[in-house]
Amino acid sequence: MKTRFMLSLIFGALWFFFSFYFSLFWAREIACLLPKAYIWWVISGIALLPGFFMSSLFFSNLLHWKKKEYPTTSVPVTVLICAHNEETMISQSIQAILLQHYSGPIDLLVVDNASSDQTKQEIQKWIPCSFSNRSIRTLYCPVLGKSHALNTGLAHITTKYFITVDSDTCLEKNAVQKIMNHIVATQSSCVAGNLFVQNTTDSFFTKIQTYDYLLSIAAVKRYQGSYRSTLVAQGAFSAFQTQAVRKLGGWKPVMGEDIVLTYQLMQHGLSSTYEPAAVGYTQVPDTFFGLYNQRKRWARGMLEGLSLIPPWKQPSFFTKYFALVNCFVIDLDLSFLFGFIPAILLALSGFPLLAGILTLITLLVCVLLFYSMFLYQKKLNIPFKNSFFGFLAFLLCFQTIQSMAALHGYLTFFLHRKGEWK
């Protein structure tokens, strides 16, 4: 494991030094036209660091191309769903759990988190559908907040393992089997599932998110998971060891409760992995502001995790490294907004100074990474919707929305502003 990691770092470093050497000429050429510090900040933020991170990720994922298969398990498992005003989606999610091709018993625990719509009634409609190894229990948590709802559910879990599923996520029929096979065989404290977008065609914004989930998020999780250091076992679909989560006192009442929990688990020396074959289809925000608010929450959650457990407090070398990379993401977002966008505008005005050949080469690495990821996801034989327009729009627009929302999220964290669950 360490050898492959070092090889991927060496590959990334080689790329870094190649691009650094190349950028020396580039920077020298424009040094008298623009402030030097600004030039180097932009070059490092839009070419050097992304190039390093992406090329090492790409190489590592190539080294881990072969998917691991684990023995089939049938240990009992609890699926925990927390819902707040999800009357339209909750039935689908429950149905998907009941129809799972899992060889063991599933105890479905649905927590209604102070819903004011018909969520409770929707949940209760499913209670008569329980059968021998698919039981349904419902709970009510009057305190609004996902962590409260999750902790209410945690107190009622009786199985060694449990899976969290968002109330707007539908699991693929083999998802529980795959994620359970993985957690039982590897004894990881948590395993993140692979999320695809369910409402791909709803709007322009769902189209672009399809590729974020399919290519970016999955690539990062695969990379981190290869070294048992997946930084986020997302609440939308992940499996956990009940005892490990209980020992930590459950979820903290923060914006990124799933991020903080994963960080805490790894801080205690436990491993966090990723199972690409366990797929859940999730509903993603279909409006600009829905997406914006979600990414703002994620950015804030990342900082919550990093501030509670800074990289140097992580015992594993791999986790330390990945958490440190997350620290750089802040700088990457800033340099994208205040470096790359002005650079593109300058290039469009006839001054291709900052957005030059090196930026194009970095984009090429990015496309290569995405293509390899696309092939990998395709290899899983789990259907997902795909459109060239969506991919193009994702390439052109997504990072701007993401970086802007993330910057907003970082600021709300630093200004200690109150966040919202939804």
Added chain:
Amino acid sequence: MKYRNIGFILFISLSCLLIYLILLFSLQARLHRTPIQSEIDPQQPMIAITFDDGPNASYTLPLLDLLYKEQVPATFFVVGEAISGNENILREMAASGHEIEIHSFSHPDLTTLAPQQIREELWKTEERLQTILPDYHARYFRPPYGKYNQQVQQTIPLPLVLWTLDSGDWDHPQASSIYDQVIQQVQNQDILIFHDDNPETIKTLKKLIPELKKEGFQFVTISSFLEHASSASVLLIK
């Protein structure tokens, strides 16, 4: 919440736009400078400052800043191979009112080349300059090392321009030595040769230009020089 988001997005967008505009205006200011004005009085002493071997990414731009600040027009004999990557320097050079002439493509000793190779040294450079400055046409040529023979004269279809006073900066001495060398020997109607590939030249000129101005020298480009100076025929090989 929504209004706060809109406010933040507007703030970030305006910040991006502001950064872009600041960068754009600073670039425009450089690349679209008002040309240096020089009215020549033929009765007053004049000199032409020339630079060989550029453009240079590190030194030509600070040199251009200095010349612009002092409002001194100059003539740059550029090397074709040095143009790539320094296109904006040439644009700024032309916009500032300096003259750009040709000093070969690869700086060879032209006396050792065949006629076809000599011609290539000229047209390859001119062609590169025309891709950056579409209206460009070379008017003068300075042979590398000042070396030429009959064959070079016959092959290059442009007047060859040499110099009368060598600053000696090609040997990279200290700025004070270059300054002494020039200030002790400079005379009316001299063509001075410098090289814009070293920092000592810039240091020298920072001190030299004000001193020459004090002594009453006017600064001219090669074409103005050849138009007004009486000794021009000595330096112009047709």
